[in-house]
Amino acid sequence: MSRNKIIASMDIGSSKIRVVVGVIDEKTGLPNIIGMGIAPTGSGIRKSQVIDVEETINAISSALEDAERMAGEPIHHVYLGVGGHHIEAVSSKGVIATNHPSREISEEDIDRAIEAAQALSIPANRRLLKVVPKSFAVDEQRGIKYPVGMNGIRLEVEAHIISGLTPSITNIEKCVLQAGIDINATIPNVIAPAEAVLTKRQKELGVVVVDLGCGSTTVAIFEEGTILHSGVVPLGGENVTSDVAIGLKTTIETAERIKIEYGTCLPEEVQERELIDLSLISKIDIHQVSRKTLAQIIQARYHEVFMMVRNELAKVNRDGMLPAGVILTGGAAKMPGVIDLARETLNLPVQIGFPQNFEGIIEKMDDPSYSTAIGLLVHGSKYEESGSGISFDFSKFNFGKTADLVKGWVKNLLP
Numbered sequence: 353m354s355r356n357k358i359i360a361s362m363d364i365g366s367s368k369i370r371v372v373v374g375v376i377d378e379k380t381g382l383p384n385i386i387g388m389g390i391a392p393t394g395s396g397i398r399k400s401q402v403i404d405v406e407e408t409i410n411a412i413s414s415a416l417e418d419a420e421r422m423a424g425e426p427i428h429h430v431y432l433g434v435g436g437h438h439i440e441a442v443s444s445k446g447v448i449a450t451n452h453p454s455r456e457i458s459e460e461d462i463d464r465a466i467e468a469a470q471a472l473s474i475p476a477n478r479r480l481l482k483v484v485p486k487s488f489a490v491d492e493q494r495g496i497k498y499p500v501g502m503n504g505i506r507l508e509v510e511a512h513i514i515s516g517l518t519p520s521i522t523n524i525e526k527c528v529l530q531a532g533i534d535i536n537a538t539i540p541n542v543i544a545p546a547e548a549v550l551t552k553r554q555k556e557l558g559v560v561v562v563d564l565g566c567g568s569t570t571v572a573i574f575e576e577g578t579i580l581h582s583g584v585v586p587l588g589g590e591n592v593t594s595d596v597a598i599g600l601k602t603t604i605e606t607a608e609r610i611k612i613e614y615g616t617c618l619p620e621e622v623q624e625r626e627l628i629d630l631s632l633i634s635k636i637d638i639h640q641v642s643r644k645t646l647a648q649i650i651q652a653r654y655h656e657v658f659m660m661v662r663n664e665l666a667k668v669n670r671d672g673m674l675p676a677g678v679i680l681t682g683g684a685a686k687m688p689g690v691i692d693l694a695r696e697t698l699n700l701p702v703q704i705g706f707p708q709n710f711e712g713i714i715e716k717m718d719d720p721s722y723s724t725a726i727g728l729l730v731h732g733s734k735y736e737e738s739g740s741g742i743s744f745d746f747s748k749f750n751f752g753k754t755a756d757l758v759k760g761w762v763k764n765l766l767p
């Protein structure tokens with residue numbers, strides 16, 4: 353009996369490392385989830401950058417062990433997700449002449465066009481992480497989703513190209529490798545949550561996925577089944593916490609606790625006289641604070657984050673203009689009132705995103721902060737399907753060959 357393929361993803365976030373294990377379902381090609389593991393990054397990672405190698409390796413090992421225990425399977429490789437506001441995306445065009453005008457456009461022509469799109473100048477300290485072909489043009493005909501089989505002389509591709517700072521990415525990869533795990537592929541987190549929470553129809557209609565994380569907030573806009581724009585806002589839940597600590601004169605630990613236990617984005621729903629007695633939750637902070645003030649501080653920062661999300665929408669003229677609205681994921685999306693504040697600020701319908709159409713232990717991950725790790729697993733299963741789940745070991749750590757990683761996947765990446 354053939355064994356089903358097991359794959360794992362690892363989301364290295366600013367506050368948590370999450371590992372998800374799945375078995376690829378032969379029929380749907382989607383992973384059935386069989387295990388998960390989580391560990392706080394402690395003082396190993398800050399704003400998605402490694403600041404303490406040993407702490408990071410320990411956290412990685414701990415999340416892996418948890419996941420292996422639950423899945424009952426050893427993990428040797430992961431699809432690794434990396435984040436941070438150094439992750440940037442640009443749109444680039446690649447044009448090629450098809451070899452024989454009479455011949456049909458082949459997958460090889462598409463590969464060449466995508467390679468041409470990648471020939472944009474990425475500074476030496478940045479690494480290409482992902483190339484997503486958005487649409488093609490054959491001669492004068494534009495807006496083609498998959499041109500193989502069509503006839504034409506000139507093939508143009510418009511691609512969404514995501515890169516990140518090489519040292520930041522390499523440091524994370526080194527920690528994973530030192531924890532004894534190989535990396536199938538390194539994927540920018542910004543494109544992951546959408547794979548877990550969006551339906552095909554939402555992607556067609558036009559939608560934005562906003563992942564409210566700890567160190568940053570990612571924005572990924574989809575339309576006509578493909579990515580239109582992505583960006584990273586350098587603010588997240590930890591900024592809310594530090595505002596609370598400063599505003600209410602508490603320690604960071606107390607601020608985090610009261611934010612989660614008493615916080616809301618809607619100060620107008622809190623009574624003026626409602627007080628929080630800090631001595632009940634802290635030995636250091638023993639004063640009382642106004643819950644309304646807490647809510648005002650939280651609202652102000654979330655509002656700022658949503659205004660920055662709005663800027664990202666405006667960059668592609670979609671401010672207030674996406675029919676399927678906003679899908680919120682990430683731990684900071686658990687703040688009460690966040691839907692109302694986002695709706696008001698972004699002028700769009702808003703929902704919290706939950707994993708769609710997965711089987712397995714998914715109910716254990718009924719939490720928007722797992723969307724990135726689950727989405728990475730979906731990306732992983734697509735790579736596996738196209739047979740390019742490439743495994744790196746440290747000796748052949750050659751990052752100049754990203755172009756090769758794109759070849760052959762093209763069809764899988766297309767809507």
Ligand SMILES: Nc1ncnc2c1ncn2[C@@H]1O[C@H](COP(=O)(O)OP(=O)(O)OP(=O)(O)O)[C@@H](O)[C@H]1O
Binds near residue numbers: 565566611
């Ligand atoms: N119940 C809650 N209410 C409000 N905020 C919450 C809640 N639970 C967690 N958070 C906040 O969510 C943030 C963590 O979210 P998440 O786990 O998605 O981040 P991360 O993936 O570790 O970081 P990043 O994606 O920025 O690298 C923290 O700032 C935390 O305070």
Ligand SMILES: [Mg+2]
Binds near residue numbers: 365
């Ligand atoms: Mg995250």
